[in-house]
Amino acid sequence: MEERDFDAIVVGSGCAGPIAALELARAGKSVLVVERGDAAGSKNMTGGRIYMHPLRKVFDADTLATAPLERRIVREKIMLMAPDAEFTIDFSSDAMRTDNDSYSVLRGPFDQWLADQAEEAGAEYICGIPVEELVKDDAGAVIGIRAGEDEITANVVVLCDGVNSLFTEQAVGYQRPPASAIAVGIKQTFALPAKTISDRCLVSSDGEGMAMLIAGDATKGNFGGGFMYTNRESVSLGIVAGIEAVSKSEYPIYQMMEELKSHPGIAALIEGGELVEHSGHMVPEGGLHIMPKLVGDGVLVAGESAMMCINFGYAVRGMDYAVAAGQMAGKAAVRALDAGDVSARGLSCYQDMLEDSFVMKDLRSFSAEPEFLEHFDHMFCGYPEMVRDIMNNMLVIDGSPAKHVKDSVMPEVKKMGYLNIFKDMKGALKAL
Numbered sequence: 292m293e294e295r296d297f298d299a300i301v302v303g304s305g306c307a308g309p310i311a312a313l314e315l316a317r318a319g320k321s322v323l324v325v326e327r328g329d330a331a332g333s334k335n336m337t338g339g340r341i342y343m344h345p346l347r348k349v350f351d352a353d354t355l356a357t358a359p360l361e362r363r364i365v366r367e368k369i370m371l372m373a374p375d376a377e378f379t380i381d382f383s384s385d386a387m388r389t390d391n392d393s394y395s396v397l398r399g400p401f402d403q404w405l406a407d408q409a410e411e412a413g414a415e416y417i418c419g420i421p422v423e424e425l426v427k428d429d430a431g432a433v434i435g436i437r438a439g440e441d442e443i444t445a446n447v448v449v450l451c452d453g454v455n456s457l458f459t460e461q462a463v464g465y466q467r468p469p470a471s472a473i474a475v476g477i478k479q480t481f482a483l484p485a486k487t488i489s490d491r492c493l494v495s496s497d498g499e500g501m502a503m504l505i506a507g508d509a510t511k512g513n514f515g516g517g518f519m520y521t522n523r524e525s526v527s528l529g530i531v532a533g534i535e536a537v538s539k540s541e542y543p544i545y546q547m548m549e550e551l552k553s554h555p556g557i558a559a560l561i562e563g564g565e566l567v568e569h570s571g572h573m574v575p576e577g578g579l580h581i582m583p584k585l586v587g588d589g590v591l592v593a594g595e596s597a598m599m600c601i602n603f604g605y606a607v608r609g610m611d612y613a614v615a616a617g618q619m620a621g622k623a624a625v626r627a628l629d630a631g632d633v634s635a636r637g638l639s640c641y642q643d644m645l646e647d648s649f650v651m652k653d654l655r656s657f658s659a660e661p662e663f664l665e666h667f668d669h670m671f672c673g674y675p676e677m678v679r680d681i682m683n684n685m686l687v688i689d690g691s692p693a694k695h696v697k698d699s700v701m702p703e704v705k706k707m708g709y710l711n712i713f714k715d716m717k718g719a720l721k722a723l
C-alpha cells in the first residue's frame with residue numbers, strides 16, 4: 292500500500308460522512324473529514340425525522356441518550372388537502388414507543404453531535420473548506436482531494452457530499468440525473484412553547500411528537516407534498532415539489548408555502564409561532580434508476596451522493612439510509628485497507644453489504660415508485676376534492692332527507708371515474 296497522508300478521507304459531514312469516519316477511526320485508521328460548512332450541519336436541512344434503527348447499530352444506548360434528538364414521533368398524520376377542506380388519517384400506536392422508533396431532528400445540533408462522536412473516536416476534521424477536486428493517479432484511481440491550495444492524499448476517499456455531489460462524475464463516471472428525478476424542498480421553522488405544541492398535536496408529554504405528510508393542495512395540485520414535524524420547542528413546516536413540476540406551475544414554491552401556512556388545517560397548528568429559520572435543499576426522488584456506481588478504484592459513494600433516498604408518499608427516508616451506508620462504507624474501507632487492496636475489487640464488499648441490507652433491498656423493491664408518484668396526478672388534484680365532497684355529503688346537514696352512505700359516496704366516485712380509480716389503485720398497489 293502506498294504511503295499517503297491519511298488512510299481515508301471523508302468528503303462531507305452530514306449523516307453518512309461522520310459515521311463512515313467513526314467506523315474508520317474506531318478501527319484505528321487515520322481519517323480526515325473535510326466539510327465545506329463552517330460547522331457540521333450548518334449547510335444541511337431535512338424535514339425531518341430519522342428512523343433510529345441504524346443509529347442503534349452504531350451507538351450504544353448511553354451514547355445515544357446524549358444525542359440532540361427532538362421528540363419521539365408517536366403520532367402520524369396523513370392529510371389529503373383540498374383548498375377548502377382537509378381529510379386526515381391520524382394514527383398512534385405503542386409500537387412507536389419501542390426500539391423501532393423515530394425522532395424529529397434539527398440538523399444543526401444533530402450533525403454537530405455526529406461529528407463530535409467521530410472526532411472523539413479519533414477522526415480529524417477540517418470545516419469551512421470545500422473540496423474542489425479529486426486527485427487521481429496515472430491509472431485513474433482516486434488517491435486524494437484538492438481543497439484550495441492543498442492537495443491531501445489518502446488510500447481511500449469516501450464521498451458523502453450529498454445530493455449535489457460534485458465528484459461522482461470524476462470518481463465513477465456518473466451523469467447528472469434529469470430534473471424530473473430531483474425535487475426541491477423548502478422549510479420554515481416556527482418557535483412555540485413546548486406545552487403548546489404537545490397540546491395542539493395531542494401528545495401526552497413534551498418528549499413525544501407528531502409527523503404529518505400532506506398531499507393535494509399543499510403543492511397546488513403539482514407533484515409533491517407538504518410536511519410538518521414537531522420539535523421540542525418548534526415546528527418544522529415545508530414543501531417538497533418536483534423541480535420539473537414547479538418550473539411549469541403557475542405557482543412559485545414560495546407562494547405554495549405561504550398558502551399552506553394559511554390553510555385552516557395548518558394555521559391552527561403554527562398560530563403564534565415565531566419564524567426562526569427558513570431553508571431550502573434538493574431531494575433526489577429517482578431512486579434506483581438514478582444511482583451512480585457505488586465503488587471505484589480508491590473511492591466509495593454513500594448517502595445522498597449515491598441518491599439513497601425514497602419518498603414513499605407517506606414518509607420520506609434518506610437519513611437512515613445515509614447512516615447505514617456510512618457505516619458500511621467505513622467498514623468496507625477498513626477491510627480493504629487491512630487486506631492491502633483498495634481497488635474497486637478490494638472495496639466491492641461495500642456493494643455486497645449494501646445489497647444484503649435494507650438500503651438496497653428498499654431501493655430495489657421500490658424502484659417503480661418514483662415513476663408512479665410522478666404520474667399519480669389525482670392524488671395531487673382530484674382525490675382530495677373527491678373525499679371532501681363525500682364527507683360534505685355525509686356530515687354537512689342542511690335539513691333535507693338524510694342519504695344512505697352509498698348515495699353520499701357513489702356519485703362522487705362516479706365523477707372521478709371507476710376506471711381512473713381502478714387504474715390508480717392497481718398502480719399504487721404495485722409501486723408502493
Ligand SMILES: Cc1cc2nc3c(=O)[nH]c(=O)nc-3n(C[C@H](O)[C@H](O)[C@H](O)COP(=O)(O)OP(=O)(O)OC[C@H]3O[C@@H](n4cnc5c(N)ncnc54)[C@H](O)[C@@H]3O)c2cc1C
Pocket residue numbers: 302303304305306307308325326327328331332334335336337338339340341342420421422423451452453454457475476477478529530531572573574593594595596599600607608609610611613
Ligand atoms: C425538505 C427535505 C425533507 C426531508 N425529510 C426527510 C425526513 O423526514 N427523513 C429522512 O430520513 N430524510 C429526509 N430527507 C432526506 C435527508 O435529509 C437526506 O437523505 C440526508 O440528509 C442525506 O444525508 P447525507 O449525509 O448523504 O447528505 P447531507 O446531509 O446532505 O450531507 C452532505 C454534506 O456534505 C457537505 N459537502 C457538500 N459538498 C462538499 C464539498 N465540496 N466539500 C466538503 N463538503 C461538502 C455538505 O455541506 C453536507 O454537510 C429530507 C430532505 C429534504 C431536503
